Amino acid sequence: MLVDFLLQKGFQNITVLDILAAAIDRAKALLGEKSKLVKWVVSDITEFKTDDHFDLWHDRATFHFLIRNSQIAAYLQIAGRSINNHMVVGTFSKNGPDKCSGLPIKQYTEGKLQNQLKKYFEKISCINQDHITHLQTKQNFLFSSF
Numbered sequence: 001m002l003v004d005f006l007l008q009k010g011f012q013n014i015t016v017l018d019i020l021a022a023a024i025d026r027a028k029a030l031l032g033e034k035s036k037l038v039k040w041v042v043s044d045i046t047e048f049k050t051d052d053h054f055d056l057w058h059d060r061a062t063f064h065f066l067i068r069n070s071q072i073a074a075y076l077q078i079a080g081r082s083i084n085n086h087m088v089v090g091t092f093s094k095n096g097p098d099k100c101s102g103l104p105i106k107q108y109t110e111g112k113l114q115n116q117l118k119k120y121f122e123k124i125s126c127i128n129q130d131h132i133t134h135l136q137t138k139q140n141f142l143f144s145s146f
């Protein structure tokens with residue numbers, strides 16, 4: 001839906017990445033014909049190879065799946081060299097779940113995230129927000145822009 005919205009607003013050069021081909025296929029199907037306007041990438045983000053540069057990088061609930069320091073370092077190296085301007089990251093907060101889809105995740109506070117990203121990025125703002133899932137459960141997120 002974010003991609004749909006961005007296209008409606010006239011944004012161009014949009015790339016969508018997910019490790020799961022099924023997730024990409026579902027997003028493509030939702031967009032229909034408009035999916036041709038988007039670059040789709042099936043890749044582990046920590047192994048993403050690109051020469052593209054992004055004005056805005058939006059990550060909702062992927063960064064928190066990276067548990068090992070080596071995964072986080074690889075992600076930040078890729079993000080650090082590919083992002084021209086802004087990065088928005090949504091992770092589960094300290095008051096959020098400790099798993100997502102049965103998989104362990106890393107919870108973040110503003111300070112912990114800032115510390116993790118400080119080598120490449122400067123914090124602009126962080127807010128906590130409750131997300132109500134389709135099962136009507138509440139997940140507390142930390143949404144941050146850098």
Ligand SMILES: C[S@@+](CC[C@H](N)C(=O)[O-])C[C@H]1O[C@@H](n2cnc3c(N)ncnc32)[C@H](O)[C@@H]1O
Nearest residue numbers: 017018019020023043044045046060061062065
């Ligand atoms: C909670 S879902 C969020 C999906 C979408 N960003 C959204 O906001 O609706 C997390 C997504 O992260 C993807 N993911 C998990 N680990 C990943 C990785 N290492 N590289 C790329 N995608 C990953 C999963 O396949 C899943 O689609």
